[in-house]
Amino acid sequence: MKKALIIIVFLLSIGARIEAKNQPIEIKLDHALLGKTPTVEVIIGGKTRTFYFDSGGGLSGISPALAKEIGCTPVGEMVGYDAGGRKFTGPRCEDITLNIGGFTLTRDVGVFDPNQFFPDAKGQLDGSIALDAFDSQALTMDLTGNRLIVETEKSLKKRTRQMKPLTARVSREIGGATLDIFIAAQTPNGRIWMLADTGNTNKMLFTPAAEKQLGINFDDAIGEKRIKPVKINLINLGEVEMESRERVMIYDGMLNYDLLAKMILTTDFRTGRIWGRLN
Secondary structure, three states: OHHHHHHHHHHHHHHHHHHHHOOOEEEEOEOOOOOOOOEEEEEEOOEEEEEEEOOOOOOOEEOHHHHHHOOOOOEEEEEEEOOOOOEEEEEEEEEEEEEEOOEEEEEEEEEOOHHHHOOOOOOOOOEEEOHHHHOOOEEEEEOOOOEEEEOOHHHHHHHHOOOEEOOEEEEOOOOOOOOEEEEEEEEOOEEEEEEEOOOOOOOEEEOHHHHHHHOOOOEOOOOOEOOEEEEEEEOOOEEEEEEEEEOOOOOOEEEOHHHHOOEEEEEEOOOOEEEEEEO
């Protein structure tokens, strides 16, 4: 009898561990350091570091100082383009293991100084997390809840039952190293594709070509460019409106943090399927 009880307890404990392992992982986002731009805690080299999260960043990275601390000598030259079309190059560290709020991954990361983008930060940054960190995963972005959720098969099915499939796509650059998502908006003259960019903490952005498709412009009475509210129809999600301005760039347009905070987005990076709902 005693032996049977021990076996039952053992089996129950294994079941609990399996169940816990198959739970979605919730990653907390914080705003104390950078204000609107969220940060996450990342364990790398046995220490907890502060990285910023940027869904439009394409490639996760670490600072040169951190690379040196963990014994990485950066190699190679990655070549890419920023939203404005400016070419940039940089080295990488290979096979770096990061733990983001309990989610562990090993991948190549870029090497750059994240602090150059936040001169007014209230503390030091050690790197950045972009969507490439969740390659081959299903990820929910819930900015209102200040969290990212790495889904399981079960939680993905449950969550997307209450969401709408979007006309959207994932994008890769730099030899497939980066990962971004674009969401389509319907215009009177075809679709425009909007980068979902939490790193854009300013206005929603449109190129002159996208403005023509939408039938709008940002000219005032004397021909100067101005900021104004623009309403767009995100296919299957509905109409949204946000203060916007013009920018010449390599995309049709760019969603901003304020708009993305009004949405919940779930992306299955294994299949490229993306779902959404408005909060």
